[in-house]
Amino acid sequence: xxxxxxxxxxxxxxxxxxxxxxxxxxxxxxxxxxxxxxxxxxxxxxxxxxxxxxxxxxxxxxxxxxxxxxxxxxxxxxxxxxxxxxxxxxxxxxxxxxxxxxxxxxxxxxxxxxxxxxxxxxxxxxxxxxxxxxxxxxxxxxxxxxxxxxxxxxxxxxxxxxxxxxxxxxxxxxxxxxxxxxxxxxxxxxxxxxxxxxxxxxxxxxxxxxxxxxxxxxxxxxxx
Numbered sequence: 001x002x003x004x005x006x007x008x009x010x011x012x013x014x015x016x017x018x019x020x021x022x023x024x025x026x027x028x029x030x031x032x033x034x035x036x037x038x039x040x041x042x043x044x045x046x047x048x049x050x051x052x053x054x055x056x057x058x059x060x061x062x063x064x065x066x067x068x069x070x071x072x073x074x075x076x077x078x079x080x081x082x083x084x085x086x087x088x089x090x091x092x093x094x095x096x097x098x099x100x101x102x103x104x105x106x107x108x109x110x111x112x113x114x115x116x117x118x119x120x121x122x123x124x125x126x127x128x129x130x131x132x133x134x135x136x137x138x139x140x141x142x143x144x145x146x147x148x149x150x151x152x153x154x155x156x157x158x159x160x161x162x163x164x165x166x167x168x169x170x171x172x173x174x175x176x177x178x179x180x181x182x183x184x185x186x187x188x189x190x191x192x193x194x195x196x197x198x199x200x201x202x203x204x205x206x207x208x209x210x211x212x213x214x215x216x217x218x219x220x221x222x223x224x
Contacts, residue, residue, distance in 0.1 A: 040074050062100045109190075160186055168195075
């Protein structure tokens with residue numbers, strides 16, 4: 001395994017505002033916060049921590065004899081979310097150098113992701129919703145969507161706990177069949193998806209939990 005040793009640099013980018021809990025510790029004369037959450041998005045990491053991640057993933061591990069910024073930015077047990085991949089980190093210190101490494105994991109949601117269905121017509125619609133992943137059906141449900149339903153009363157289809165890419169197919173039965181197939185990505189920021197169904201069209205809206213995309217309230221470095 002080839003390992004890369006980099007000199008630690010000063011300064012870093014700031015994450016956006018969010019609701020995740022933080023702990024505050026002292027680093028020399030500055031304050032910083034350590035994100036404590038289920039997931040930390042790679043693209044919200046401080047620049048120095050992101051550079052350490054890049055080196056560790058490319059070379060198998062990252063060694064430093066200076067500060068390890070990832071250790072200070074991300075709490076133990078937090079899953080790194082990078083694109084469609086997820087990792088847990090490990091830190092080893094032999095007294096001479098500190099080593100950061102990552103192991104790929106396959107996390108899932110605490111509860112199944114849901115599709116909500118809304119009827120754009122004046123009359124009830126009979127709808128069949130099929131969800132597939134990698135060609136395998138994970139959900140196949142038939143239901144009637146009432147045009148009067150709204151908010152919490154909208155019918156829902158629970159379809160997946162695992163993160164990944166899904167294909168959603170909607171058939172509307174009312175004299176003629178409407179067949180619509182769309183792709184849907186489920187990740188830690190996925191809140192739910194709304195399908196607005198009519199006799200000749202289906203619109204899908206992916207609702208995102210913005211707080212899950214914005215770790216650390218107040219920024220990582222130099223903020224009280």
